[in-house]
Amino acid sequence: MEEMQPDAQQKTGSESTRAREHLANERTLLAWIRTAIALMGLGFVVARFGLFLREISAIGGHPVQSGSSYSAPIGIVLVASGLLAVAISTFRFFQARDQIEKGRFVPEVFPEVAIVLVTLVAGAALIAYLALSGN
Amino acid sequence: MSTTSRPIPRGRGGGEGVRIRDHLANVRTFLAWLRAGLVLLAMGYAVAKFQVIESLPNRYLGVLAAVAGWLVIVIAGVSFIRMRRAIEAAEFAPSVTWNLGLSLLTAGAGAAILVYLVRS
Numbered sequence: 001m002e003e004m005q006p007d008a009q010q011k012t013g014s015e016s017t018r019a020r021e022h023l024a025n026e027r028t029l030l031a032w033i034r035t036a037i038a039l040m041g042l043g044f045v046v047a048r049f050g051l052f053l054r055e056i057s058a059i060g061g062h063p064v065q066s067g068s069s070y071s072a073p074i075g076i077v078l079v080a081s082g083l084l085a086v087a088i089s090t091f092r093f094f095q096a097r098d099q100i101e102k103g104r105f106v107p108e109v110f111p112e113v114a115i116v117l118v119t120l121v122a123g124a125a126l127i128a129y130l131a132l133s134g135n
Numbered sequence: 136m137s138t139t140s141r142p143i144p145r146g147r148g149g150g151e152g153v154r155i156r157d158h159l160a161n162v163r164t165f166l167a168w169l170r171a172g173l174v175l176l177a178m179g180y181a182v183a184k185f186q187v188i189e190s191l192p193n194r195y196l197g198v199l200a201a202v203a204g205w206l207v208i209v210i211a212g213v214s215f216i217r218m219r220r221a222i223e224a225a226e227f228a229p230s231v232t233w234n235l236g237l238s239l240l241t242a243g244a245g246a247a248i249l250v251y252l253v254r255s
Contacts, residue, residue: 018152028166035170038170050184105151107223119172119208120209123176127202
């Protein structure tokens, strides 16, 4: 067992905690994927539901809501950020896997900060759109 | 518990494995907060948009929920960075403020929806 792990002396628990580290890494990837799916789902609803509402009010003879066309770009940005989250987190999963094997784990901030900033910008646009668009 | 001659550089002293798992757990906590904020944003959007005709209060409630979701995402980012530092410095202290705040917020949103459904 020892020759499979050249840097095992760095870890106090060595082999017994190695599996847990990799499983924790895997759970983290899955949490990223869930978050990405939530982002894509919200984006899809925002982009398509705005269109749906516009068509419904047109059919019903109500005046077409102004500003509804903004929902499409906001939705597209949300879906794109979900895609970005999948890409970054999958890269990070393999990077962390390697770092766990080597016993030199570096806690990253880039993926988290990137996704928070993109989501906050899209969220602010969504709020502005909700607050300002005339009913 | 560490008996190795090599000093443990960072973390709360359980060794490298514990430090790694602490950081990964921190990322998952951050993502769970982010999802909570996203769901609030989506709920606000749905509430504000679902009324094809009538009712201004709905729109304000929706915008309020969306703003709350946005703030939850800000809290997610800030506490992730702070927790990351605390893990490296072995200064972790459990805080209850934001958790209680989120529960109260969600309970408030649920109560508002309940009142709306019963009265309409």
